[in-house]
Amino acid sequence: MTYQNMVMPEAEIALQAAAAAATATQKPPVAPGGFLNISRKQFLEMGHSGSGGGGHSWVDSMRASSPTHINSTPSLSDDQSSWMVRHPSALDMFEEIITASKGKQIVMFLDYDGTLSPIVDDPDRAFMSDAMRATVRKLARYFPSAIVSGRCRDKVYSFVRLAELYYAGSHGMDIKGPSKGSKYKKGNQGVLFQPASEFLPMINEVYKALLNKTKYTPGATVENNKFCVSVHFRRVDEKKWSELAQQVKSVMKEYPQLRLTQGRKVLEIRPTIKWDKGKALEFLLESLGYANCADVFPVYIGDDRTDEDAFKVLRERGQGFGILVSKVPKETNASYSLQEPSEVMVFLRRLVQWKKMTLRRQFRLKRRLEELKMSFAI
Numbered sequence: 001m002t003y004q005n006m007v008m009p010e011a012e013i014a015l016q017a018a019a020a021a022a023t024a025t026q027k028p029p030v031a032p033g034g035f036l037n038i039s040r041k042q043f044l045e046m047g048h049s050g051s052g053g054g055g056h057s058w059v060d061s062m063r064a065s066s067p068t069h070i071n072s073t074p075s076l077s078d079d080q081s082s083w084m085v086r087h088p089s090a091l092d093m094f095e096e097i098i099t100a101s102k103g104k105q106i107v108m109f110l111d112y113d114g115t116l117s118p119i120v121d122d123p124d125r126a127f128m129s130d131a132m133r134a135t136v137r138k139l140a141r142y143f144p145s146a147i148v149s150g151r152c153r154d155k156v157y158s159f160v161r162l163a164e165l166y167y168a169g170s171h172g173m174d175i176k177g178p179s180k181g182s183k184y185k186k187g188n189q190g191v192l193f194q195p196a197s198e199f200l201p202m203i204n205e206v207y208k209a210l211l212n213k214t215k216y217t218p219g220a221t222v223e224n225n226k227f228c229v230s231v232h233f234r235r236v237d238e239k240k241w242s243e244l245a246q247q248v249k250s251v252m253k254e255y256p257q258l259r260l261t262q263g264r265k266v267l268e269i270r271p272t273i274k275w276d277k278g279k280a281l282e283f284l285l286e287s288l289g290y291a292n293c294a295d296v297f298p299v300y301i302g303d304d305r306t307d308e309d310a311f312k313v314l315r316e317r318g319q320g321f322g323i324l325v326s327k328v329p330k331e332t333n334a335s336y337s338l339q340e341p342s343e344v345m346v347f348l349r350r351l352v353q354w355k356k357m358t359l360r361r362q363f364r365l366k367r368r369l370e371e372l373k374m375s376f377a378i
């Protein structure tokens, strides 16, 4: 495999070199999700000296990936208003969504961090509320449902604790079916798919190298997500972000088989294989028996750059749609938006309520028909 082959065409990272790569006159390459889009090669070649002449540095991009100061005034800016026209609230559009799904099987895909649990400083304490857990439990009773996360599958399971769901951890590189209690479980499924298993020793090696390299940067944490590794910037002083990016860069140089993506104040290191949350969504649809089915309506809810791969798949299939969880306008392939996890919960509850009502109505209708048949028979 040549180096060029190993750099995936869609490989993207939002890093400072937009400053180095983009001159003051050039527009930085902004990708859906609001992040800069540069190749691994560009990243390794770039400098890390802050915002530079480009004005829109990777530092700006990293900051924008998870803004801490959101304008709380009720009036929307022009930008926000026009974005909301293009990506209306999934709550406001609930009736339209239901109408579009008519006669089709809704399948639910849920990202974890920032979607089911609020973003917090400590990744080990990103707990999901009991109310959200109860909601997702009910959801899985009425619709095939999957959690699709960048986290290690075991870790996301330890937060969600619902055995009746499908789980796709490590950005979809570790897929497992429900261990019990799902009527949508197909056969006796254990681990369904681990397309990057050959990378396991390398990921462990990189994890250790990153731990070692970043140990003197206050606030930096490295998370082993099994088939990928996260380097967290959230608790690092912004003045030290360039230094931390340099450390990541020096480790990455030794591993051309790995690529970088950017999430919310996090850099994610993962194999160059052509597998992402979008591929995981397709794999799960196939596992559920909806591969070439026109009567399926997948709904994917996520907040991060890596969720864009899934939104894009849905857009290209022309089936179902994506919902971006964001308080701020972002370039996205999602059709609708929700502001935060609490709105996600309201949306999921409405789906459950609607399904319950529909089933009750169908049941009453069936009973009435049987009664009528009986009365004619007498």
Ligand SMILES: O=P(O)(O)OC[C@H]1O[C@H](O[C@H]2O[C@H](CO)[C@@H](O)[C@H](O)[C@H]2O)[C@H](O)[C@@H](O)[C@@H]1O
Binding pocket: 111, 112, 113, 114, 118, 119, 120, 121, 122, 123, 126, 148, 149, 150, 151, 223, 225, 230, 232, 234, 263, 264, 265, 266, 268, 304, 306
């Ligand atoms: O695909 P996801 O389930 O959204 O996982 C993406 C990353 O999520 C976690 O990091 C993010 O959430 C943390 C807790 O709120 C936050 O501290 C961090 O800044 C966010 O980037 C997780 O820790 C990462 O490993 C995942 O890759």
